[in-house]
Amino acid sequence: MARPSSDIDAMREQLLEHCEDLIRERGAVEFTVSDLATLAGMSPSNVYRYFESKEALWEAMAERFFREKNDIMQQVVASDLPARGKLIAFFGKRLAVMRSRYEDDPKLFSDYLDLGDDHFEVVRGYIDLADHYMAEIIAQAMAEGYFTGLEIDDTVKLMNCMVQPFVSPRVMIAFWPTATQERLEQVIDVMLHGMRAGNNAHQPGLKLVN
């Protein structure tokens, strides 16, 4: 029964595009299933065949918003690159995606961020997922001799503190054009180099062991 399933997926995707049209038209304002049904030319009860609840609709919108970035993270983690190359791709490719979306339509981008704030419980899962992938790269980096004496979770937190202009959309907007790909690579090298095995001894003040 592959055909019906893909028909349903196609209609879901089309409805999500209509959701985006509603955001473009009205901004980051809540809309109802009835609004969506009107735009799609179907009855509200028909919309519920594709999204069983308003919450399911928000979740699908978030999934669509994060899909490209999630694919990037998955591919980078699965690649054969050394840790440094993975970190540069992990942050750099997502930065490029966000930057391009922002440039395509700054207002829509900003409205999506506002909607994300209003539905943070949905967004939270994608942030946790990114942390999970980052932890996998950090584990590899540890095997390569970086982050000596640190726990993986602490390294994730420390790294998140140091890369905000490259990952957080609002900070990214405020930091453009400072937060370039070139500067991202500098930041990654400073982090790797500042926490490399054997280097800590040169810096008596370094308190990286918990």
Add this chain to the structure above:
Amino acid sequence: MARPSSDIDAMREQLLEHCEDLIRERGAVEFTVSDLATLAGMSPSNVYRYFESKEALWEAMAERFFREKNDIMQQVVASDLPARGKLIAFFGKRLAVMRSRYEDDPKLFSDYLDLGDDHFEVVRGYIDLADHYMAEIIAQAMAEGYFTGLEIDDTVKLMNCMVQPFVSPRVMIAFWPTATQERLEQVIDVMLHGMRAGNNAHQPGLKLVN
């Protein structure tokens, strides 16, 4: 004629406290000189004796908001500490001030940030001033052997990219309790250590020279 001048200063300070009362009462909404006059029990023309324009009032409010942080920066830069100690005090003392203000009254703190967004041309000068003080500490750090091969301006930009959860009030709020004093010290040590003279050679990928 010190007396009249200090009387004027005292009244200006009192009017600025009334401004804060207006923000507490109404949120981050514009208020008029007439609103302020009513609260202070004086005529609007009398208010203009202390602040010659609405713009002068916004500037004085910003000066009052940033005063404590500016004093900290000035004292830290003038101190005898080595660069590492200066950086820790430069960021850490201001973080503690912001954190304490936020905890005292999160709503007022957030309203001040919104007002700052609406009057960014006034806030900009304080951000530039902080960059100027940071550049002075970085120059000292360079004399101590850090940041080899980097220009001061580039180091300011690079460092700003890596410390957002400790300096930008909104990022700070989102990052609490991750952005602690202890983690700040880790970040500073990673930056100093990752850009220390002689260390670059160990890391072939490090591209810190412009």
